Amino acid sequence: MTYATVMVSLALDQPNEARLQVAGELAERFEAALVGVAAAKFAPPLYFTDGAEAQRLIDQEDASVKRCLADLEAEFRAATKTRGGRAEWRCAMDFPTRFVLAQARCADIVVSGGRSPAFSDAFSLASPKDLVMQAGRPLLAVPDQINWLDLRSVLVAWKDTPEARRAVADALPMLRKARDVAIVEIPEEDDDRAAVMARVSDVASWLARHGVTATARVPEATGDETAAAQLERIAGDVGAGLIVAGAYGHSRFRELILGGVTQYLVTQTARCVLLSH
Incomplete structure (x- = not known):
């Protein structure tokens, strides 16, 4: 058994450097493909409006989410450009947990951050708690303070x-x-x-x-x-x-x-x- 595909889940508003570093090392060690995934969705406000103002708000927030996802892709590309292996990026305007769980079908192992707040934002974060219980794949949780995969x-x-x-x-x-x-x-x-x-x-x-x-x-x-x-x-x-x-x-x-x-x-x-x- 080996790992042929390593998937790394990136998050909005959280550090991603540690998980990208460890996922990249893991892919190199096993000559595996590396797939980066991220998703986010516009969180409706707790007040109501209608008509043109409502549509303007939706368009504005959707554009903001798209910019955030583009920033995450740029971070993934920058972290993988010197590794020389196969790298693929997947993202969507979707609930993060739902999207990552679906994409996990193509991976042997999923790498995620280790932070898991008690009440996480389902619109912007795929919690490692949800991933480990539902992905059907092993989860490698990487704390933000880690800078390499120490297997000694x-x-x-x-x-x-x-x-x-x-x-x-x-x-x-x-x-x-x-x-x-x-x-x-x-x-x-x-x-x-x-x-x-x-x-x-x-x-x-x-x-x-x-x-x-x-x-x-x-x-x-x-x-x-x-x-x-x-x-x-x-x-x-x-x-x-x-x-x-x-x-x-x-x-x-x-x-x-x-x-x-x-x-x-x-x-x-x-x-x-x-x-x-």
């Missing part, structure tokens, strides 16, 4: 779920290029530690058969530290430049509300995160 040390946050299994499989191309890979499961207080170690050891053995040398690690259970806090501490200990994890939602609201660890992974600012759902 990768942390796999394991949980014996379909989402985590998909995430590890989706991450295989990157794991094969990593120098050190650690597989960690945060045990619950009542977990049998031997059983937990057996699970992560199975994953390490599976990865070894795919050419990836990985170490299995199970920290001592602790009741005074959240799973997200433990994960952050371990990631710091191993110097992880990338975390690989499954993305989880909450019951019937799973498409809208992410679980605690997933929420942390989407919003942390120290390292890139590959998430699959």
Whole structure:
């Protein structure tokens, strides 16, 4: 398995430099095509007018959105002109999430920013929370502070779920290029530690058969530290430049509300995160 097409989602009113840099590096490493996508839509005002004045307002705002999209295309072209690979731009006057989700059909992996405000503007931003839960492709969330894709040390946050299994499989191309890979499961207080170690050891053995040398690690259970806090501490200990994890939602609201660890992974600012759902 490899990545043949990398898609990067650009956003209005947000920094795009980090995600463009990482997406470009990813495309170069795997000799993949790079597709840039962006969309935005005129947000109707909270007051009403009619006739010629209404049409003038609509035309004015549509023109503004088109200028913003043209600026994003120029930013994408400038970031890719020296990379030498295949680059393609796609944009539309549409709801960003809807447009990006549709375009994701042509990609192996989607790169997005890591910022995900609690109440994002559906007219101008494809939230990484929405993308990871609905795209059907792995999402690489890139914090604004990151300036390169650091694969020297990768942390796999394991949980014996379909989402985590998909995430590890989706991450295989990157794991094969990593120098050190650690597989960690945060045990619950009542977990049998031997059983937990057996699970992560199975994953390490599976990865070894795919050419990836990985170490299995199970920290001592602790009741005074959240799973997200433990994960952050371990990631710091191993110097992880990338975390690989499954993305989880909450019951019937799973498409809208992410679980605690997933929420942390989407919003942390120290390292890139590959998430699959």
